[in-house]
Amino acid sequence: MLAGGDGARLQSLTLKIAGDSRPKQFCSIVGRESLLAQTRARIESLIHVDRELFVVTRAHESYYREELRDVDDSRIISQPLNRGTGVAVAIALLHILQRDADAVVMFVPCDHYYSDSEACGRAIRAAISGAEQYPDSIVLVGAKAHYPEVEYGWIELGSAISHVPIPLLQVNRFWEKPSLLQAQTLLQRGCLWNTFVTVGHARAFLDLVCSQVPNVVPSLAKAMAENELDVAYRLMPAVDFSREVLAPQPHRLLAVPDTTSGWADLGSPTRVMDILTRNKIQPAWLRDGFCFSKAAG
Template identity: 30%
Template sequence: MEANFYAVIMAGGGGTRLWPLSVQERPKQMLSLNGKRTLFQMAVDRLEGLFPAERILVVTVAEQARKLQEQVPEIPAENYLLEPMPRGTASVVGYAAAVLAQRDPGAVMAVLTADHFIEEVEHFQAVLRAAKSVAEQGYLVTLGIRPTAPATGYGYIQRGESLGAFGGQEVFRVQRFKEKPDEATARGFLERGDHDWNSGMFIWTVEQILAEIARWMPELSEKLAAIRKAWDTPERGAVLAQIWPTIQPQTVDYGIMEKAERVAVVAGADLGWNDVGSWDSLFEVLEGDEHGNLVVNAQHLGLDTHASLVVGDGSERLLVTVGLDDMILVDSGSALLVCPRSQAQKVREIVKLLKENGYHRYL
């Protein structure tokens, strides 16, 4: 373990595409989608041996922190950095960097996600070690995922010149970041072979990322400096509560990564990665039964049911299906979702409809 290497887990998201199980009080990262460990617990599990618990920080909103602490009590309570409200990943990154700068000015931070599947843990740790070496040369480093399909739901990273191999991992300068493409464009990216999926995971020194924020987002930098100054004083809570709502929401990709000059990508990592962006994506990370069905946290009896997903709330209620093919059924106890697998991405639209029609008790 390297003493100056820290993990920062972003754990404040809502995951609306996994409604009705993912709701405000129990967002995506708190769900157990394999019937065993929650996504947050799995995110911490895969850091074992590389980051001790005292060097794992979690950035989340206050109402989620207690439940996350209950799931992973080994992370010290003071390592939970509370956002008064979501303000985008640029503020999350800056917040964590400002706090780490107080604790360890020479820190290198790996910014990681709380709600993704990563199957190849040993490879993942090797990639993080390699990325740390690159970051220590003054680069902002992102992890690229080798595309397996012309996906339209991910951003892409185009690789530029090679920077060589670090720890056995090939590293390139980033030529440009590209937004989520249409299918024809994504197919072109795949055929060219010089694009990776943007995983949303980053590695950099605290010093470098704070310098980039000062350069590209000076207003945010000033507010982070005020928070940092008050951090070890009795005024911390009051200063954070006063300043945080005034921060303009922005992503770190748009605010920093697309503008910075020294940006590198550890390319084409084959991590068994999936961002679990829809119910249908579970078929990519879990193994079905002899009929191709996935049953998660449910008692299920199926007749002539094939290639379907059945998710329960862990209760003893029996879910019975007859004649289902390529369907999704999710029972949260208070709401029931039924849709074809091909329509799984539209769940986000349902959440919007619930809000518009006043069904807030189901959110």
């Protein structure tokens, strides 16, 4: 579970909800539980609890220690600094491969919203099945697109290679944050939004990372062996996994469509309010007279 982001664009909202500028994954934005707690509950029937790892960032320890008080320290990967999703994925893969060289891995963001967790689970099960059948590929879970969003990644679909229980499709192209005109075209073509829920064999993931950002994995492996992660992270540039690793390699990607889970990325205060309105959700902080300005975030 990826829970190391800073959530800077939503800090104006988390400050008013929680009284501090905590990252959104540790905030109770939708419902009584934090987004991280909701993510854990959403996948509890899919993955055995002892196989769950959490990638966090050390600066957020005051938040994740309470959230993960029931989790053994060996399953918490604390990064010295936030260096983006690509580095978080790489450090998780190195930890996983030390424990299980044949592992099938699922990466799950901990700051997203679903209106139907059961539908989400069905799509993830199909993605796991696809990854087991095609060990050299990475399977993306793509949500049905409803409008031309320019802040999301888009998955342009190719031919179906399986139809049971949910279609498994080839990927023609991965578009990361397209222009509005491109997004309108992608919507018309029936392309999917990238949810970042991503499944594949650990070695397939590692191969993708090494082929696109070749210095990251060796630097992390050396730093782990020498207990010098702080130095390695200070010197390492941030890596965006979607843009720098997935987008250049569509031939290695497959996709499972998730058409009914109501997925959304809570990326800005405006989007949060839109999701709450569309789903008729009124959390306690909103009932208490929260005043929202679209200029915030």
